[in-house]
Amino acid sequence: MNEPEILSNPSDSVKNPDNATPSTPNTAKDRTTTWLHPELFDHFLYEDKYYLKLRFPKELPGELSIGLREGNHYSFTPLDTTVFQLIIYDALDLKVATLELDYTPTDNDTLPATRLVINHVTNVYDGN
Numbered sequence: 001m002n003e004p005e006i007l008s009n010p011s012d013s014v015k016n017p018d019n020a021t022p023s024t025p026n027t028a029k030d031r032t033t034t035w036l037h038p039e040l041f042d043h044f045l046y047e048d049k050y051y052l053k054l055r056f057p058k059e060l061p062g063e064l065s066i067g068l069r070e071g072n073h074y075s076f077t078p079l080d081t082t083v084f085q086l087i088i089y090d091a092l093d094l095k096v097a098t099l100e101l102d103y104t105p106t107d108n109d110t111l112p113a114t115r116l117v118i119n120h121v122t123n124v125y126d127g128n
Contacts, residue, residue: 036060036103036116038084043122050091050122056082062105069098088122095123 038054073089101116
């Protein structure tokens, strides 16, 4: 369930996300489209907040933004150049967090504009 949904035609999907379509399995394995996929680690629920740290494989010189489809309030802060923390508020009933990562390169950037959608299971116990 924590596998990314990589959208085809990354440059167009960032500008017009409604026109993006899921990639084929071969595209998902292509290093040129998966460089944005972070390692999701150190995640836990404390009181009513869900904490998740994301580590990217390399420093991103452009602008990274994150969205959350579930509609919960959240904050996203950098901890260093490759590690970010996401805090999702009012997350007691949240079972899956759908993260939308958008990367916009700088003028001198060699990385393409990319959108990545990740479904992350937040509650593996599901009330047990």
